[in-house]
Amino acid sequence: MTAADYPERVVDAIGPDMAASASSHQPIVIPVGANPTPIWGMTAAERLRRMAAARGLPLAGDADAAGALLANLRFAFDPAWLPYLIARPGTVLTREGVPVLAHVTTPADRARVMAAMEADGPLDPGTLAVIAAEADEGIFNEALRKREKPFAERLVPAAVPAIERASYTGAYKGVTDLLTKYLWPEWALWITRLCARAGISPNQVTAVGSVLCIIATIAFWYGWFWSGLAIGLVFMVLDTVDGKLARCTITSSALGNAWDHGVDLIHPPFWWWAWAAGCTPYGHPLSHDGFVAVIAAMLFGYVAQRLIEGAFIARFGMHIHVWERFDSRFRLVTARRNPNMVILFAGLVVTRPDWGIVAVAVWTMASLVVHLVRLFQAMVVARQGRRIVSWLA
Structure with a gap:
């Protein structure tokens, strides 16, 4: 995960024509009111x-502009609401009847919404479409690969922990591996809060993680597997933190994007190579042919799976892991770094790291077959004239 994971592309009932129209007529953003209560180490005005x-x-800007997004600073809302309302002129988001965010296009609507925001009272919507934040309907966020219910809550000191948790949870991918989904969240939330309050940037977190990634690689190479796993564990948690910190503090950069994604893409094969080499000083060396076969299978499988995922996105406009329920469940355990580390850990527990790396190679090839079959199945479905859509949509 990375700082550049931040941009939210909300995909639900927004059609391409509506989205194109919204992007060509960007409204101005007008903060209404004031609120000194900090969230993620910043004021509501700075967050907006x-x-x-x-x-x-x-x-702010042109007070007479035709379109405006009015934001009530008494509330904190999920960034996903911005693109959602940008695509829906004449819509207002409310919480218990009080307007939180509104996309207005006429002076009369603007005046009426601003008056309700300033009075902290209910809104007479008139012709405005109303979306109640407390309603059960959700939206599908393609960037985070999940159906979500974006938050919009009154920002008061007592509510900050719950709002930050909702913000952090909203930044979590719904379809990911089992460690990221079930083991990391609480650790990463604590570290993310600490970093936000200390003013530590996502890129600084990525820098620390990159150093730890290199140290773990060296430890694996020399057969210091337990030390390497401990260091790698911290790196993997920080690899989650930098993206969450970027989304929660609304910070992103091209450097962070290239850096973090580059580390994520490049380091796994080096870890597997180092682990296989480290089996020799550990005392359970692979044979020459076994070493070559394991590394070849893992390198080929890793690259081929990435290519299949890219081909699926290019052909169908979405991740392969969100097509059907099976694909989302398989993503929990597919042969990516974190599930592979679980396999290596299991091998190390029984003092056979060589068995662990062989098992990872086998699982990598098995996962490759599953991805290839799913790609061909999707192509067959598309040729039959049926749309490929996510089961989460």
């Missing part, structure tokens, strides 16, 4: 400014 900047939206 960052959200607007991240989407290229002008803040």
